[in-house]
Amino acid sequence: MLVENIKREVIRLKAKYQTDDPFELCGAMDIMVRKMPMGTHEASCKGFFMVNSRCKTAVINNDLPSHIQRIILPHELGHGVLHSSPAVRTFHEFSLFDETDRLEYEANIFASEFLLTDSDVLDALADRMDFFHAASMLEVPPELLDFKLRLLRKQGYQIEAPYIAHSNFLRRDIDKPLN
Incomplete structure (x- = not known):
């Protein structure tokens, strides 16, 4: 799916259901959220999305801090919205933010x-914050901000994206700074 279509879908869902809370949106869309x-070790699953007998469920690892769960649910919701047709998959466990896999890339987008509005990111950058300070202020891992900056570049903004997002970035402790 094209990046522009994913962006339009996020905007459409937020407007239709009048929420930017991923838990509320799942409820409104009849997607069960189970924790x-x-x-919490590196190889632990952080979440997955599944469809069983037409029941959509996002499962989130509740051993993780709530601010990490807040990032994982929109990723899983992305799978539910973009990839839940039987032609795609009925069950997809993930390695979050893996650019090499098209489905993961689309869920990352x-x-x-979902989490970062264009205006919030542009405002943070206008305040001359460095990249890592902006990510901290926006309460997202730097890698997620990196994805958003790449999208803004594709939209024509003159923004330098650091291209630091790696396929396994959430396997690290995202409460610690990047080395």
Whole structure:
């Protein structure tokens, strides 16, 4: 799916359901959100989306801090909105933010569009904040801001994206700075 179509879909969903809260949006869309303990070590699953008998469910690792769950749910919601047709997959466990996989890339785009408005990001950059300070102020991992900056560049903004997002960035402790 084209980036522009993903952006339009995020805008459409927020307007239709009048919310920018991913938990509220899932409820309004009849997508169940289940939280389950899945561990906190590097190899732990952070979440997944599944469809079983036409029931859509986003499962989130509740061993993770709430601010990380807040990032994972929009990613899973992206799978639900963009990839839940039987032709795509009925079950997709993820390695969050893996650019090499088209489905993961699209879910990452959905999450960055859902969590970061163009105006909030542009305002942070207009305040002459450095990249990492802007990510902290916007309460997202730097890698997610990197995805958003790349999208803004595609829209014609003269923004330098650092291109730091790696396929396994959420396997690290995102509460710690990048080395």
